[in-house]
Amino acid sequence: MGTLMKTPLLALAMLAxxxxxxxxxxxxxxxxxxxxxxxxxxxxxxxxxEFMPLAGLPEAEFVRAMTDFRTGKRLSTLMGHVARGFxxxxxxxxxxxxxxxx
Amino acid sequence: MLNxxxxxxxxxxxxFAAATLxxxxxxxxxxxxxxxxxxxxxxxxxxxxxxxxxxxxxxxxANRTYVRGYGSSEVVTGHVSMDDLNVSYDTLKSxxxxxxxxxxxxxxxxxxxxxxxxxxxxxxxxKLIVSPGIRLLYDAIPGYSxxxxxxxxxxxxxxxxxxxxLAKQLKAMRQGGTFxxxxxxxxxxxxxxxxxxxxxxxxxxxxxxxxxxVIILDPKDxxxxxxTMQLGWHRLYGYNMPADYLKDLPASVQVKNSGRPxxxxxxxxxxxxxxxxxxxxxxxxxxLQGVEKADVLxxxxxxxxxxxxxxxxxxxxxxxxxxxxxxxxxxVHKDVFVIGDASIADAMPxxxxxxxxxxxxxxxxxxDQLAGRTPGEPVWENTCYALAGSEYGLFVADVFRLKDxxxxxxxxxxxxxxxATPAQIRLAATYQQAWLKTFTEDCFA
Ligand SMILES: Cc1cc2nc3c(=O)[nH]c(=O)nc-3n(C[C@H](O)[C@H](O)[C@H](O)COP(=O)(O)OP(=O)(O)OC[C@H]3O[C@@H](n4cnc5c(N)ncnc54)[C@H](O)[C@@H]3O)c2cc1C
Numbered sequence: 001m002g003t004l005m006k007t008p009l010l011a012l013a014m015l016a017x018x019x020x021x022x023x024x025x026x027x028x029x030x031x032x033x034x035x036x037x038x039x040x041x042x043x044x045x046x047x048x049x050e051f052m053p054l055a056g057l058p059e060a061e062f063v064r065a066m067t068d069f070r071t072g073k074r075l076s077t078l079m080g081h082v083a084r085g086f087x088x089x090x091x092x093x094x095x096x097x098x099x100x101x102x
Numbered sequence: 103m104l105n106x107x108x109x110x111x112x113x114x115x116x117x118f119a120a121a122t123l124x125x126x127x128x129x130x131x132x133x134x135x136x137x138x139x140x141x142x143x144x145x146x147x148x149x150x151x152x153x154x155x156x157x158x159x160x161x162x163x164a165n166r167t168y169v170r171g172y173g174s175s176e177v178v179t180g181h182v183s184m185d186d187l188n189v190s191y192d193t194l195k196s197x198x199x200x201x202x203x204x205x206x207x208x209x210x211x212x213x214x215x216x217x218x219x220x221x222x223x224x225x226x227x228x229k230l231i232v233s234p235g236i237r238l239l240y241d242a243i244p245g246y247s248x249x250x251x252x253x254x255x256x257x258x259x260x261x262x263x264x265x266x267x268l269a270k271q272l273k274a275m276r277q278g279g280t281f282x283x284x285x286x287x288x289x290x291x292x293x294x295x296x297x298x299x300x301x302x303x304x305x306x307x308x309x310x311x312x313x314x315x316v317i318i319l320d321p322k323d324x325x326x327x328x329x330t331m332q333l334g335w336h337r338l339y340g341y342n343m344p345a346d347y348l349k350d351l352p353a354s355v356q357v358k359n360s361g362r363p364x365x366x367x368x369x370x371x372x373x374x375x376x377x378x379x380x381x382x383x384x385x386x387x388x389x390l391q392g393v394e395k396a397d398v399l400x401x402x403x404x405x406x407x408x409x410x411x412x413x414x415x416x417x418x419x420x421x422x423x424x425x426x427x428x429x430x431x432x433x434v435h436k437d438v439f440v441i442g443d444a445s446i447a448d449a450m451p452x453x454x455x456x457x458x459x460x461x462x463x464x465x466x467x468x469x470d471q472l473a474g475r476t477p478g479e480p481v482w483e484n485t486c487y488a489l490a491g492s493e494y495g496l497f498v499a500d501v502f503r504l505k506d507x508x509x510x511x512x513x514x515x516x517x518x519x520x521x522a523t524p525a526q527i528r529l530a531a532t533y534q535q536a537w538l539k540t541f542t543e544d545c546f547a
Binding site: 025026027028031032034035036037038039040041042043046048050051075076077078081082084085086 | 148149152455458459462463466478479480481482483485495497499500501512513514515516518523526529530532533536537539540541543544
């Protein structure tokens with residue numbers, strides 16, 4: 001509780017720290033996209049309306065959404081937290097994956 | 103059930119049985135056997151087939167229908183029925199061509215890479231994924247036992263008849279009665295779960311038993327989502343927040359304890375909440391602070407990896423299964439992978455969501471290994487929505503990476519902000535209900 005982060009800015013500072021070059025490689029777009037599937041459907045395919053289906057989403061749209069969630073520009077329940085777990089390059093890789101799913 | 107020595111012996115005697123029932127790796131893939139068709143096992147089987155449709159995938163599962171644990175506290179308050187917890191395996195069979203053997207594993211020969219079932223089938227594997235869930239240690243609490251849990255003091259932490267019994271007891275409770283929930287020590291399945299259940303029971307009582315009371319007895323001093331959950335209790339039920347939580351609230355969040363007794367109480371370890379023994383006949387619970395007399399008693403006892411993991415020799419002294427964190431391959435047996443609640447996964451909570459993302463990483467790693475590729479960089483996630491009331495949602499959400507051979511949380515803040523707007527709170531509750539559907543689909547369809 002004492003460690004709760006108060007501002008997105010601080011969170012971004014921490015992100016820069018945790019995603020420092022010490023890490024070997026990025027996971028594949030497919031592997032990262034699989035972590036979204038519990039809510040957004042297997043491969044981003046979804047029938048229900050509450051969550052956003054991600055399959056076939058244009059790359060730029062996905063990147064913008066994730067970036068706005070991360071900075072707090074776009075209000076969310078938990079997407080802000082999740083978005084802070086991925087670097088810009090990783091978000092682009094996920095975007096490419098979802099855009100490629102028909 | 104066989105004891106562990108007999109279990110391994112039953113496995114070692116497989117040579118001739120295997121000769122009469124040969125199981126060969128299919129060409130172009132290999133044979134992956136998954137034991138346990140719960141969240142972890144079902145997801146692994148499906149994602150193996152997505153990774154490589156040529157793989158032969160066989161799931162050995164004890165029951166023909168899965169009874170989901172997530173969302174099962176809603177049975178206790180009558181929001182859904184036991185039938186609503188049932189999940190069919192039909193789609194996994196028909197859409198993905200996954201084979202199911204409904205049977206119980208009773209023998210294991212790691213040298214020959216073979217398993218034996220109670221129905222006397224022998225199965226050979228190239229890779230084996232085990233997701234056996236948990237085993238409840240009823241006997242760890244003096245006065246408690248499996249027999250008591252099935253008849254008088256249900257746990258309901260592995261969903262089934264005990265869940266239904268608890269629902270029946272709550273309905274039949276006298277007006278003004280006390281519902282006592284005994285929370286487990288860490289690590290345990292679904293960290294916010296006991297507190298969500300207590301909240302839903304409190305909400306139910308406001309309508310059906312307004313003078314009734316809920317008391318949580320806890321061997322811990324904190325829990326995942328504790329601040330946001332208690333803020334919800336305060337707003338919905340007039341719960342008095344402890345001073346140490348009050349002082350961490352942002353200035354914009356107004357909380358004024360009424361000082362009146364609240365319909366829900368949380369007795370922490372430091373306040374004597376640890377249970378020493380129970381009397382199953384009188385439902386008296388003895389803690390360090392005294393004796394609490396319950397009208398309905400729900401105990402979530404300490405737990406460890408499912409018995410199968412113990413029998414297969416996959417556990418360590420902690421009772422959980424040590425694994426290579428990159429792939430979840432067992433530290434004990436090669437070509438055997440342990441996922442889900444049973445595994446030791448460091449910062450990852452034991453949850454369905456965790457089991458689901460572990461299954462995906464492991465399925466991909468197994469498919470890669472069978473194809474002669476090196477598994478890629480793993481990433482996992484956990485999202486547990488929880489309810490403080492049926493329209494008051496909160497959550498814990500994390501992204502996890504491998505760091506120095508351990509699993510670490512990398513996404514920073516994990517909880518609903520304490521100054522969340524009413525819309526965020528309401529939406530979180532809507533998403534919790536939606537997630538029950540989308541998640542079941544991702545695992546089982
Ligand atoms: C009240 C409650 C609420 C919860 N809420 C949430 C939530 O909101 N979000 C969340 O993410 N998680 C939640 N969970 C937790 C979630 O249900 C578990 O973490 C998840 O089921 C773990 O998956 P698993 O594969 O490890 O085990 P399980 O799903 O328990 O699967 C184990 C399977 O193995 C089979 N099996 C065991 N031994 C053998 C054997 N010898 N032979 C053959 N088959 C065998 C069993 O029959 C079972 O089907 C909740 C749990 C409870 C109890």
